[in-house]
Amino acid sequence: MPATTKTEAWTALTAGGDRTALIDENGEWTYDRLATAVVRIAEDLAASGCTAGDAVLIVAPLRNEAVAAYLAVITSGCTAVLVDRRSGQRDVTHAHTVAHPRVSLAFDEDARRMDLETHGLVLSLDRIGTTTTPSSPTREFPNGAALLDPDAPAAVVFTSGTTGTPKGVIHTINTLRCGAMNMGMALGYRSDDRPFLSTPLASITGVIQITLALSHLSGIVLENRFQPAASLDRLRRTNATIIGGAPIIVESLFGECATAGVTSLPLRSLALGGTQIPASLIDTARKSFGIRAIRVYGSSEVPFSTSTQFDTAHSGADDTDEGLPLRGVEISLRLGGSDELLVRGPHRFHGYLDPHHNIGSFDGDWVRTGDQGGIRDGRLAIKGRLKEVVARKGMKISLMEIDAVAESLSDIGECAAYGVDDPETGERLVLAVHVRDGVTAPDYATVVSALTTAGLATWKLPEEIVIWTDPLPRTESGKIRRPDLVRLGAHRPRVTARRLAST
Structure with missing residues (x-):
């Protein structure tokens, strides 16, 4: 993606008009309302002295205001350092130590619980939901004529690897868009799709699904607290069509369907990964609900790298086939007998916040995944994990x-x-x-x-x-x-x- 101005990036949101953008536990926001919230938060950031290149910590529940905060930060040319609302003080302290954020954005309750003010200025997200209205946005984006560098650090998500501290994974606007395009390709994403997101916003899966949905000006459902019965009801009421994430979420929903006697769902596609996928889950998806299921392989560092569809001759739910590389992705195995999987492509992250974490994480321009793999006829099979x-x-x-x-x-x-x-x-x-x-x-x-x-x-x-x-x-x-x-x-x-x- 070439460089655009901040105003051009923000105006892309306003193009959605009165279409539904976000649905959280408190209600629905249109694209106009989302754009208004984004510019309001951007104004607060500018008034607080934030400039392009500054890090901004966001305590990010699956709430409309948190998505607006994330968009305001990256559209301002700053780096969104995403921390899950369930994080402990140790995680928050670590994020401040490695990222040095100028300010933090959080709901008041989370800010108090995490004692954020001991680390510096905190801007409240509570007032955003009450001071933004559904009317069309009339403000101008702060310093809107400035160019956004699509290859500069835009978002940081933390992942647990083999080290004793979480690794801050740095992505850019371009790497996130490439990851989202790969997810869209694997799912056959359409503008009328509506993802049901229960994976934390402060995760690569959360960020990628937000990026994908908003790039199509489609709506996305934010499920902040997953509870099988209530979540199933909400999924049906909001007509969600896609779920991506860990199999346990889908298993829980299908189990609740059996309990409640539900025989039809609006879902049309599942993107599953991360753990072994039970054959019974795939059978239920396909035979009971007519849902297309795909397996995806990726990580915070190289999201949505390969995919395969379960109802093809190549793949079954009980094997290790992760499918073929998605657009622009290359896979290989590291020499030396470990068969460690190597991945590279335009979706590849730009390194870790802590430079020490980069040591041993790359082989040239390849990312060392820590997974033991095999490649046959271009298809990836994962044999196990090398990392603890x-x-x-x-x-x-x-x-x-x-x-x-x-x-x-x-x-x-x-x-x-x-x-x-x-x-x-x-x-x-x-x-x-x-x-x-x-x-x-x-x-x-x-x-x-x-x-x-x-x-x-x-x-x-x-x-x-x-x-x-x-x-x-x-x-x-x-x-x-x-x-x-x-x-x-x-x-x-x-x-x-x-x-x-x-x-």
Whole structure:
């Protein structure tokens, strides 16, 4: 995409007029109302001294105002540093340390809970929803004649990798548009489509789906708190046609359909990835509801890289086929015996916020994915992960980060995190605790309290605590043998979250 002015980028929103742009739990916004909110926030940013190139932290629930804030930041030429509303203080502190945002944008409740004002100026999003009206926008965009550089940093999403701290993944307007075009190509996206977004806005899947929907001037449903019964009702009422994300979301919706006796859905397509996809899910989608399902492969660094359709001769729900590369994407395997998958293309991210995270993350201009792959007749197969992460409900959690935070339990004993298969969430995060001599084994609430006090986000909490009375297994060099934690911990005493305690 060539450079455009800020006004030209903003005017593209106003072209939607009175068409529906966003639908959240509080109501519907037209494109006119969205454009009005965007320019209002941009004015606040300019009045606060923000200029092109500055970082702006956004605490981003799936709310209309948060989408407007994101658009205002990137259209101002600033970098949107996206933090999920469920994040802990540790995540917020880390984001400020690596990104150095000039200001923060957040709802008042989130700002208080995260103590954002200790880091600097906070602009409230609460007043945006009440001061923007559905009428046509009449303002001019601040410094609207200035050019937007489509290859400058525009958005940062945080992902858990092999390091103990989240990695800030830098994308530009162009890389995000390329990723969105690839998603659109895989789905056969149409201007009358309406995605149902339950994946956090502060994730690459969230940003890509927002980019895709708005580029077609179509509407998107924002589901801030996914609850199977209520979410199914909302999906049907809003006539959502597409869902993209982790299989667990679709499984939950189909399960609720069975409970409620629902036999038809407005959905026409599913884009699934991140974890093993059950054959029963694909069968239900296709046979019970006539929904087209595709498997997609990607990551925060290289979103929507390959895709395959489940009802073709090449793919089945029980195999590892990830399909063919999408437009402009190239795949290869790293030499040296690891068969690590390498990906490059115009959708590739521009590096990490922390330069140290870039070390070992690239092979020339190829991105090292950390996944072990195979390529046959140009088609990608994923054999496993080389990086130490757990994918729970499609959200990746760094085991090293959990290990680091679990040092807060050192008065109880040594800890190590690992993952096990879970029929509901794909994988379950488990914490092994080698209890010190003379110390009483902790209950679940004690462990959770210590981890959250240490700043761990609630969505990263382990659901199972396995009690060890003998030392945790290690290699000769002293590293924890996580596969042995799985094997040897299966029949040890444990305490669990309520979800598991009831099963």
